[in-house]
Amino acid sequence: MSTSIFVNIATTDLERAKAFYTGLGATINPNFTDDNAACLVWSDDVYFMVLKREFMATFTEKEIGDPTLTTTALVSLSRDSRDAVDAAVAAATTHGGRELREAQDYGFMYSRDIEDPDGNEVGFLWMDPKAAEIGPEAYMAEQAQA
Incomplete structure (x- = not known):
């Protein structure tokens, strides 16, 4: 299932x-x-x-929150590459959204967050498949030894 x-x-x-x-x-x-x-x-x-x-x-x-005033949810969608994350943010800003903060680049993970025209927050992220498999700490330890 x-x-x-x-x-x-x-x-x-x-x-x-x-x-x-x-x-x-x-x-x-x-x-x-x-x-x-x-x-x-x-x-x-x-x-x-x-x-x-x-x-x-x-x-x-319950009352429906106003996403322009409070965070109602934090949703992130994965993308296949850093370039695809950047393309998603470019599309968002072209279609009326705005980027919320600078890109977050951790080496093994890259993410950017936008706000849609209603104020809902959506993130786009890429994670190195190896880091996703073994976890960020183990991945970083491997990288330090290489």
């Missing part, structure tokens, strides 16, 4: 959110997209459900 990940995020402008995320490479699954929500497909197992704030409120008893 495989596990899929569905990340639900709120938007104040569904059309803008769809344009933003498709501009970053996600595709829209029309079977789960209507006037209240859009299913944005990143891979066979990772999806963003972008929901109008009023619609998202029907799924919880």
Whole structure:
């Protein structure tokens, strides 16, 4: 059995959110997209459900946070290379997002974070496959011995 990940995020402008995320490479699954929500497909197992704030409120008893004021979630998507991370951030800024901070480069891992037009934070990262396999400390120890 495989596990899929569905990340639900709120938007104040569904059309803008769809344009933003498709501009970053996600595709829209029309079977789960209507006037209240859009299913944005990143891979066979990772999806963003972008929901109008009023619609998202029907799924919880809690108040829907305002991502321009508070962090509601920290979501990161892996990419195949450092260049692909940079390309994702370039696409984000081209489509109305903004980069939140300088790139974080740890040698074995490279990440950059953006904010979408609604204020939701999304990170893009690349990790050396060897570091992912053996862990960062063991990887760094190997590199120090080389």
